[in-house]
Amino acid sequence: MSKPTRRPAANQAQRTVKTSVLLDVETHVKLAALAAMRGVPMTTIMADAIAGVVSSMVVFDRAKTPKPVDSPFQGRESASENGDLAA
Numbered sequence: 001m002s003k004p005t006r007r008p009a010a011n012q013a014q015r016t017v018k019t020s021v022l023l024d025v026e027t028h029v030k031l032a033a034l035a036a037m038r039g040v041p042m043t044t045i046m047a048d049a050i051a052g053v054v055s056s057m058v059v060f061d062r063a064k065t066p067k068p069v070d071s072p073f074q075g076r077e078s079a080s081e082n083g084d085l086a087a
Contacts, residue, residue, distance in 0.1 A: 021046065 023031065035042040 031042050031045060035045050038045070
């Protein structure tokens with residue numbers, strides 16, 4: 001079998017990745033002007049715009065094994081199992 005080429009998704013708040021985006025000239029000019037007016041790099045404007053678009057998405061990483069959830073009732077028997085029902 002071949003080795004899987006994808007790795008599980010890492011916490012994106014801890015790292016950044018570089019990507020390329022092709023823009024038409026008019027959009028690039030507007031982006032550059034907006035970045036200049038705000039005094040930030042164009043990358044910041046683009047990252048904020050993309051983050052806004054994908055903010056409603058929910059991504060699950062099924063490769064990780066789920067951690068067991070501690071139940072407040074774990075290890076306790078219910079009153080009905082003990083026969084201690086109040087009448």
